[in-house]
Amino acid sequence: MAEKNQEVGGNVISKSIKDEDGEFVWEEGPNSFQPTPAIVKTAHELGISSELVLADGSLPRFVYWSGSGAGTKLANLHALPTNLPGDLLSFNLLTWPGKIRAGLGAIGLIKPSPQPPYEESIREFVTRHLGVETFERVIDPFVSGVYAGDPDELAMNSALRKIHRLEGLGDFGPGLVSGAINRFKEIADEKSLNPPDPEWRTYKSGELGSFRRGLQTLPIAVSKYLGPSRVRLGHALKSLDREPGGMFVATFDTEEGEKVIKAKAVALTSPTKTTSKVARKLVPEAKRLEEVYSPPVASVTIAYPKSSFKDLPGGSPSSPLRGFGHLLPRKMGIRSLGTIWSSSLFPNRCPPDYELLLTYIGGARDRGIADMSEADIVDRVNKDVRKVLLKDNAPDGKLLGCRVWPVAIPQYRRGHKEILEELERGEGKVEGLYLGGNYRTGVAFGDCVGFGVEEAKKIKEFLKKEGKVRAKQEA
Ligand SMILES: Cc1cc2nc3c(=O)[nH]c(=O)nc-3n(C[C@H](O)[C@H](O)[C@H](O)COP(=O)(O)OP(=O)(O)OC[C@H]3O[C@@H](n4cnc5c(N)ncnc54)[C@H](O)[C@@H]3O)c2cc1C
CATH class of the missing domain: 1.10.3110.10 (protoporphyrinogen ix oxidase, domain 3)
Structure with a gap:
């Protein structure tokens, strides 16, 4: 496995710090997943089932809405049925x-x-x-x-x-x-x-999943399973060719200069911009991936003392937040897209006197977020959270993370289906090359894992077949 960054996980980034108040654990990319058989199976095989945490499916998901004929609700938070x-x-x-x-x-x-x-x-x-x-x-x-x-x-x-x-x-x-x-x-x-294996962790519909130390637990466990000799960090793929004999030749930029790795099969799961550039020599149809737009999004995590929160539906002074979080319809004129109530979802995300909130802001209808300073983004999020959840006199919270994703989530816009159909036809002509990534698999974390598991089976089959052909040729 080769990865451009110095750590595995891509946009799955889990962080933690310990300070004088205690420990905080938060996400800077995705916050949770809908459990699927592929995820619980993979977690089982990697020996991390006991790290899985599932949020109670009966916790309400809220939409903030006031006026325009809607009825009243505490803090204008309407629980979806x-x-x-x-x-x-x-x-x-x-x-x-x-x-x-x-x-x-x-x-x-x-x-x-x-x-x-x-x-x-x-x-x-x-x-x-x-x-x-x-x-x-x-x-x-x-x-x-x-x-x-x-x-x-x-x-x-x-x-x-x-x-x-x-x-x-x-x-x-x-x-x-x-x-x-x-x-x-x-x-x-x-x-x-395809009944689930009784050894896999069970889950109920409506539950949301993560791992005790955050989502990055999964890619880190995969990387440990493979071992350092099979995981090359700091390797930025810059070209992909094929020798007449059939071996793929991947050329990487690394800190020690250019490196070449030869392989019988290649699975390329880089984002559209990279895949479009690198794969088009072998699959000309990949060029069209440059048409896929991924808008900027920022994720901001702030912890607030429990005493800062207003009266909220289902809440109490010792536990003011009870729910998955709230979404903000554009008609409400609040810039943030929504806030995940992380500490209400998963255990031990912050010390007992705090609540931990993760807010996303930006997206396809707010591209200007990419030009804002981090300080301005945090200020905006703080004001938006204050409007919905906090008492007027609440002090500013403890800022834990602000990450701007300039290229966040691929948008499946009109024409996307055609781009993927063309890509699939092109990919089909290059035996041993597998193109994946969230522009194709579905954008949800679970879709990406599921696609990966199925592709791995195909690659295994291909390599088995390839091995037999080579053995015959050499005999
Ligand atoms: C802010 C944010 C919030 C999200 N929230 C959720 C959520 O709550 N729930 C959910 O289900 N989904 C969520 N998603 C979506 C989900 O996280 C992603 O779709 C999924 O993780 C993408 O996985 P991926 O492997 O396709 O892409 P990525 O994670 O982008 O991985 C691509 C990898 O390719 C590497 N790479 C790039 N160029 C090269 C190169 N030249 N050579 C080598 N390596 C290269 C990158 O460094 C990266 O590691 C969110 C996404 C974002 C950005």
């Missing part, structure tokens, strides 16, 4: 007309207008099925939370392809609920065909 239809009665983020429009659309009693002949954006798809209000108050902040994206630019069939597929999947018309019923059946069938 987890128990349907029971929670709908108290769910007043949507107005009654908004709820009725969404409900009738979801079950197909209001038929969505036909799909347009072009790739639909997320806004168009959701509005067609569930109405404007559900889009603005629920889906818009969700898109900020997952992609830091612009729902007018993101293509529904690529960015939210699992939901997009529901439209054609149901037995009772195009309503999403009908599709979801059949999808649940599919999931149950898939599970019975």
Whole structure:
């Protein structure tokens, strides 16, 4: 394995410090994952299952919203329903007309207008099925939370392809609920065909996962498993060729100068800009990856004393935060995208007198974040957190981390599907070359791990076949 940086993990970066108040553990990239069989299997195989921590799935996920016909809620924090239809009665983020429009659309009693002949954006798809209000108050902040994206630019069939597929999947018309019923059946069938190993850590739907010392535990464990002789840090790939005999020739820039590594198979999981440049000689279609846009995002972690928090839903003075965090719809005019209540999710993220918050800011609709100083970003985040969660007289918190990601999350915009289809055709012509990375696998941490696990099986098969062919040729 070769990596440009001096540590493994890519944008998975977990940090910790101990000071006079105690220990703080935080993330500077992704904050958590939805548990999947691939993650728990990998954790088991690496011997880190006992490090897995799962956040209670019943903790509420909040949307901050005030006014425009929504009902009132403590601190304007509306918990998204987890128990349907029971929670709908108290769910007043949507107005009654908004709820009725969404409900009738979801079950197909209001038929969505036909799909347009072009790739639909997320806004168009959701509005067609569930109405404007559900889009603005629920889906818009969700898109900020997952992609830091612009729902007018993101293509529904690529960015939210699992939901997009529901439209054609149901037995009772195009309503999403009908599709979801059949999808649940599919999931149950898939599970019975591939039952989890009883030794793997179990998890329930709705739970979110991490590791005791943060997400970077996983890539660090992979790197330990491989051992130092097979992990080359500080190796920036600059070209990839193939010898007439079939061996790949990878050339790296390192601190000690240029280095060449030859390999029978290559899996390239670098971000689009690098892959586009390096792979295009062997796969000309990779050139188009330069069209994939990844906006800047900053992650800011601040710890505040528990005494600084307002009265919040489900909270108490000894435990003011009870939830996953809050998302901020663009209509609310608050610049941050949302805040993860890290210390409410996972144990031992900060000393008992504190709460730890991770706020993301920037994204496709706020590209100017890349030009701001770190001090200004922290100041903005502090003001945004204050508005939603803190008492007016709360002192400034303890700043732990501010990291600006100039190229954060690839946006699956209109045309993305075509770029990937072309890439796949090109890749298919170069035996032994495997192209991965979050521009292709899905952007979620779990999607990246799942894709990696499946690709590893293919590479193993390829090398086995290759070994047999060579042995025959040499015999
Ligand atoms: C701020 C932020 C928050 C996120 N939050 C979440 C979340 O909460 N939950 C979730 O599921 N997902 C989240 N994501 C998405 C998820 O973390 C990523 O999609 C995923 O980790 C990407 O993994 P990757 O291996 O494809 O890419 P990367 O992590 O970008 O890895 C690419 C690697 O390639 C290396 N590289 C680049 N150029 C070269 C070169 N020339 N030679 C050698 N190596 C090179 C890089 O150094 C890097 O290590 C978040 C992403 C960001 C940026």
